Amino acid sequence: MGVARWLRDHPALLERAYDLTAGAIRRLEPVLRGIGLERLERLFAWGERVTKKPLFDCRMCGKCVLHGTGMTCPMTCPKNLRNGPCGGVRQNGKCEVDPTMDCIWALGWIRSGRMDTYGSKILNIHPPVDRRLEGTSAWLNMLDGTDEKEPPHWHREVIELDKIMVIE
Numbered sequence: 001m002g003v004a005r006w007l008r009d010h011p012a013l014l015e016r017a018y019d020l021t022a023g024a025i026r027r028l029e030p031v032l033r034g035i036g037l038e039r040l041e042r043l044f045a046w047g048e049r050v051t052k053k054p055l056f057d058c059r060m061c062g063k064c065v066l067h068g069t070g071m072t073c074p075m076t077c078p079k080n081l082r083n084g085p086c087g088g089v090r091q092n093g094k095c096e097v098d099p100t101m102d103c104i105w106a107l108g109w110i111r112s113g114r115m116d117t118y119g120s121k122i123l124n125i126h127p128p129v130d131r132r133l134e135g136t137s138a139w140l141n142m143l144d145g146t147d148e149k150e151p152p153h154w155h156r157e158v159i160e161l162d163k164i165m166v167i168e
C-alpha cells in the first residue's frame with residue numbers, strides 16, 4: 001500500500017492538515033487580497049495540482065469537499081457524483097462502472113467514521129459539480145465565496161427525515 005493510500009485510510013491526520021491549511025489561508029487573507037486573488041490564481045492552482053493530485057488523485061474541480069467525504073475525492077467516482085453511493089455498488093464494495101476499483105463513496109463512508117471533527121459532514125447534500133470552476137484554485141474560491149454559489153437550475157430541497165417512508 002502506498003503512502004497516499006495509507007493517509008487516506010487514516011483521515012484524522014488529513015483533517016488536521018486541512019484545518020491547519022484552512023486556518024493559515026484565512027489568516028493570510030488580508031495579505032492575499034492585498035496582492036490580488038486573481039494574480040495568485042495560477043500559483044495556487046498549480047500548488048493544489050502538485051500536492052492534491054498525488055495525495056487524493058484530485059481532479060481540480062474548484063470546490064473541494066474532501067473534508068466532508070472522508071478525505072476521499074468524489075471526483076474519482078466515474079459518475080462524478082457529489083452525493084453517493086449511487087445504488088449500484090457491488091456486493092464486494094466495487095464500483096458498478098469499473099469493477100476493478102473500490103466504490104469511492106463506500107470508502108468515503110468508512111473513512112468518515114475514522115475522522116475526529118468532520119465525519120458527520122458525509123450526511124450533507126451537495127449540489128452537482130460546477131464545471132465552470134474546473135481547473136481553478138479551490139482555496140481561493142473558498143476565500144472569495146465563489147464555491148458557495150450553487151449551479152443554476154439546482155434547487156436544494158429540504159428533506160424532513162421524519163416524513164420519509166421506508167418501504168420494505
Ligand code: SF4
Pocket residue numbers: 052056057058059060061062063064065066073074075138
Ligand atoms: S473535491 Fe475537487 S478540489 Fe477536492 S480533491 Fe477532489 S477534485 Fe480536487
